[in-house]
């Protein structure tokens with residue numbers, strides 16, 4: 078077991094960086110989730126760590142060894158592929174034992190390790206089956222089993238749950254997190270699903286267009302996003318981002334399409350807001366409260382999810398409108414077309430620079 | 442009165458029968474009837490004009506004929522070339538699949554012989570192996586003037602020359618077949634094996650080869666059948682079955698017995714023997730392929 082360090086790692090495909098000077102440290106035993114939209118370079122980063130992709134520049138270390146030029150077979154990492162990549166002509170037991178066999182371990186030893194892993198993964202009854210005779214969830218577990226029997230330096234997983242149905246995905250999410258904690262092996266887990274990122278990771282690294290945006294614990298990411306991209310990516314539904322015009326008086330005043338919100342100084346002080354001009358005001362759906370007075374908005378759509386209701390609102394001004402989503406309780410009488418007023422739990426408000434998107438949080 | 446409604450599966454079966462009929466007619470007309478005729482002729486003496494029923498005497502005599510045994514032995518000896526006719530294309534395909542520099546050009550080069558008539562290939566091979574042919578010129582050019590070969594002229598080596606030519610003619614087809622097989626191999630399997638610690642050889646042995654097993658079986662059947670039933674043109678232009686009977690295979694023996702010696706009854710019998718041998722190879726292989734399911 079070992080820590081993993083990306084130090085300014087870059088991968089260039091045909092002149093375009095797929096991963097741009099990525100610096101990321103994964104502690105020994107840590108579960109790190111790498112999350113971001115499709116095409117942002119997550120798979121590329123993972124494949125460089127596995128040794129399947131050459132590194133254009135930068136240094137990648139496992140433990141205290143720089144592995145840039147180490148062959149995959151000598152890196153001692155285990156990978157779970159998105160399509161599982163199970164060996165079709167081998168039984169479940171042979172699939173799981175393949176790496177050990179290559180390593181030259183004795184038959185008895187292999188059988189014992191495979192048996193133990195199968196127990197953890199509840200695969201004991203399927204050891205003689207071929208992969209094609211297994212369900213999707215079982216195949217997924219075999220792919221996990223192939224990784225865990227090896228007791229590798231690190232686990233690498235590339236969207237391992239994306240081929241499962243929703244219910245199984247929730248189940249396996251817990252299962253993988255449980256096993257990783259049980260074994261305590263450093264893990265880099267790639268996903269585009271922010272729910273997986275939030276529920277599984279000790280820490281989460283958010284990527285966009287090859288650039289690392291923020292690395293933090295799930296709660297930190299949620300409460301203190303580094304920029305408007307992270308704010309808009311994490312959370313479901315994501316944070317509302319409204320373009321407002323700021324002015325300072327007794328309180329800070331925000332102008333949204335002609336309507337104003339006052340932000341008490343005790344909340345605004347946490348941010349270094351410009352004296353005037355535009356700022357992006359961020360507020361999460363659950364921090365919007367329906368009130369008798371406040372920002373007037375029209376209900377465009379109501380989504381009743383059972384336990385809660387999502388209201389899609391539009392704030393209309395002369396020749397323009399802005400959209401926001403509010404979360405309210407179940408069984409509401411509000412319907413599309415209603416006009417209502419909302420206020421904000423401003424202690425949970427966020428402010429971002431309009432141009433750079435960076436959070437305007439004051440240095441503490 | 443309304444016709445009785447057929448169930449869905451009955452309809453499906455009916456459609457199957459209807460669609461199979463034209464093919465069935467062709468099989469009966471072009472294969473079953475001629476085979477039946479061959480069996481009939483093997484019990485007769487036929488000089489091209491009149492047939493005389495002579496019962497099983499052709500059958501009893503044939504097995505005492507040393508030519509038959511020589512031809513069978515030659516066929517058996519040629520079988521020894523089959524592993525090479527499979528192994529060489531397999532090696533080429535694996536190399537081409539690694540996208541070695543210029544692999545597209547090499548692919549065309551290896552496939553080229555497939556598009557050329559075996560008669561032409563036979564003529565080229567004859568020029569290559571002949572006493573004053575290319576092989577000896579090459580040997581001279583590299584300073585081995587002491588070594589002069591006459592492979593086609595010697596009873597001990599003519600069959601080997603034929604075997605080499607046969608391997609050469611099969612390279613294109615088998616290479617293409619294996620390349621097709623390799624193209625259907627999921628590359629992530631190889632990556633998974635690399636991460637599992639396997640080097641090139643282990644990946645080939647444990648991932649590539651098992652994946653190709655069906656393609657290898659198919660190539661084996663096709664190669665063996667070609668060996669038994671497609672060598673005629675090569676033999677005809679390279680050796681004429683000689684020297685002596687050194688390169689006379691079953692197939693060539695049938696031709697000689699029937700058309701040179703006019704013994705059509707015996708030729709028909711040899712044909713049946715050849716048919717049974719190739720049939721057995723095919724059936725055994727189909728069983729092997731089927732049992733993998």
Ligand SMILES: Nc1ncnc2c1ncn2[C@@H]1O[C@H](COP(=O)(O)OP(=O)(O)O)[C@@H](O)[C@H]1O
Nearest residue numbers: 090091095113114115116117118119120121122
């Ligand atoms: N083998 C490749 N050749 C060229 N471009 C590639 C290759 N692999 C990935 N890319 C590009 O690199 C970028 C990142 O891809 P990838 O790492 O697969 O993203 P993700 O896994 O986050 O969806 C994409 O723009 C993709 O088109």
Ligand SMILES: [Mg+2]
Nearest residue numbers: 116119120121
């Ligand atoms: Mg990907």
